Amino acid sequence: MTPEQIVTELKALLDDGKVLDDPENLDHYGRDWTKMHAPKPVAVVFPRSTEQVQALVRFANEHRVALVPSGGRTGLSAGAVATNGEVVVAFDYMNQVLDFSPSDRTVHCQAGVITEQLQQFAEDNDLHYPVDFASAGSSQLGGNLSTNAGGIKVIRYGMSRDWVAGLTVVTGKGDVLHLNRDLEKNNTGYDLRHLFIGAEGTLGFITEATMKLTRQPDHLTVLVLGLNDLTNTMDVLQTFQKQIDLTAYEFFSHEAMQHVQTHGSVQAPFETEAPYYALLEFEAVSDQVMDDAMTLFEQCMENGWVMDGVISQSETQAHNLWQLRERISESIAPRTPYKNDISVIVSKVPEFLREIDDVVTHHYPDFEIIWFGHIGDGNLHLNILKPEDMSKDDFFGKCQQVNKWVFEIVERYGGSVSAEHGVGLIKKDYLTYTRSPEEIAYLRGIKQVFDPNGIMNPGKVFDLD
Numbered sequence: 001m002t003p004e005q006i007v008t009e010l011k012a013l014l015d016d017g018k019v020l021d022d023p024e025n026l027d028h029y030g031r032d033w034t035k036m037h038a039p040k041p042v043a044v045v046f047p048r049s050t051e052q053v054q055a056l057v058r059f060a061n062e063h064r065v066a067l068v069p070s071g072g073r074t075g076l077s078a079g080a081v082a083t084n085g086e087v088v089v090a091f092d093y094m095n096q097v098l099d100f101s102p103s104d105r106t107v108h109c110q111a112g113v114i115t116e117q118l119q120q121f122a123e124d125n126d127l128h129y130p131v132d133f134a135s136a137g138s139s140q141l142g143g144n145l146s147t148n149a150g151g152i153k154v155i156r157y158g159m160s161r162d163w164v165a166g167l168t169v170v171t172g173k174g175d176v177l178h179l180n181r182d183l184e185k186n187n188t189g190y191d192l193r194h195l196f197i198g199a200e201g202t203l204g205f206i207t208e209a210t211m212k213l214t215r216q217p218d219h220l221t222v223l224v225l226g227l228n229d230l231t232n233t234m235d236v237l238q239t240f241q242k243q244i245d246l247t248a249y250e251f252f253s254h255e256a257m258q259h260v261q262t263h264g265s266v267q268a269p270f271e272t273e274a275p276y277y278a279l280l281e282f283e284a285v286s287d288q289v290m291d292d293a294m295t296l297f298e299q300c301m302e303n304g305w306v307m308d309g310v311i312s313q314s315e316t317q318a319h320n321l322w323q324l325r326e327r328i329s330e331s332i333a334p335r336t337p338y339k340n341d342i343s344v345i346v347s348k349v350p351e352f353l354r355e356i357d358d359v360v361t362h363h364y365p366d367f368e369i370i371w372f373g374h375i376g377d378g379n380l381h382l383n384i385l386k387p388e389d390m391s392k393d394d395f396f397g398k399c400q401q402v403n404k405w406v407f408e409i410v411e412r413y414g415g416s417v418s419a420e421h422g423v424g425l426i427k428k429d430y431l432t433y434t435r436s437p438e439e440i441a442y443l444r445g446i447k448q449v450f451d452p453n454g455i456m457n458p459g460k461v462f463d464l465d
């Protein structure tokens with residue numbers, strides 16, 4: 001089929017104005033936040049319902065047209081990039097909250113509901129949707145689930161996967177499946193719901209999801225600590241966790257904080273300059289918890305683990321301290337960072353980070369290296385910033401050479417090459433550092449069952465041949 005024929009046929013399947021093929025929209029909807037690939041889809045379509053998605057998948061099977069799902073396009077691994085004449089299926093018009101059950105504490109949403117919209121809905125109903133990250137204002141639920149998004153509260157609340165009661169999906173064969181019936185308990189064999197979560201749209205598209213909600217957190221309080229050595233971050237974590245349930249345990253380097261400060265009008269937490277900072281959050285539900293936190297902080301100071309610290313006294317202060325961590329990614333974005341999102345079990349973090357830092361500083365003596373991340377989950381974000389006078393291609397080429405050394409360390413530590421950003425196009429060549437050949441063979445087998453014609457987000461996670 002020619003691109004023109006595809007567009008004409010698609011128009012017959014969808015509502016008026018819901019098929020676009022002008023260059024500006026193809027470019028806009030054909031990419032995510034990554035900057036490595038040039039988008040080249042043939043059309044962008046906006047279904048309004050599961051039935052319309054099903055019609056699209058049936059059409060795609062019949063004519064062997066590839067489909068790429070597109071949510072808020074905030075992905076960082078090129079999982080939602082269309083580079084090869086695909087049809088982009090954008091969920092922007094499937095953005096309705098369809099049902100709410102206060103007694104089950106669940107909310108049934110279309111896939112295009114924006115994370116913040118879901119968080120706000122929960123709050124309006126005196127409940128809480130706890131999965132949170134800096135891109136919550138634009139990321140969509142379908143994308144969050146397809147990448148099993150994590151974020152800044154995983155230490156307490158887990159990943160997106162943990163909040164899914166049920167899913168409606170359209171498989172690559174064009175079948176509509178209602179998975180798990182929103183049940184809390186349902187031990188009836190394979191849980192297909194979890195196959196679709198994190199599958200990056202390669203098995204089918206998630207069109208609706210029933211999400212669980214929880215009680216609202218109480219008096220969230222933030223503590224930022226200056227640390228002189230990374231090993232101390234684990235001592236601090238252990239000390240606090242013995243007595244307090246943390247809702248976040250994040251870290252960032254001084255260099256990362258400096259970018260946030262230059263980028264926006266954000267103040268340093270205190271005057272002492274530390275090489276690393278840890279950000280802890282907890283519910284200060286009583287004076288006793290606050291006193292405990294102060295005692296633990298003093299203990300950490302006495303042990304020489306902590307150089308300085310500040311604790312929020314109001315919601316505004318807590319919010320401002322969070323800016324130091326949450327705005328890192330956006331503040332370094334203009335420097336075309338090469339991103340790694342790696343993980344290891346929590347206890348191994350300091351030695352893991354040190355080994356990788358040695359390798360990258362040795363191989364990139366002229367590049368600026370920025371460390372931050374969800375250290376309480378063992379998840380580190382390593383961003384290498386492009387020198388201004390270097391071309392993008394040269395820079396990415398150099399970074400890819402060094403990846404081998406970085407990922408060998410990841411493999412040796414039994415870690416992951418993508419902790420929370422997914423595989424997409426960018427990490428698929430490195431999948432073997434985390435998944436065995438036998439495991440990948442099973443993944444291919446599963447893909448074959450759900451998407452025999454290979455039309456669902458082809459080329460993402462792994463190649464078919």
Ligand SMILES: O=C(O)CC[C@@H](O)C(=O)O
Nearest residue numbers: 134329339373381382383
């Ligand atoms: O930009 C990055 O490397 C990480 C983005 C995001 O996962 C974060 O934790 O801020």
Ligand SMILES: [Zn+2]
Nearest residue numbers: 151374381420
């Ligand atoms: Zn992150």
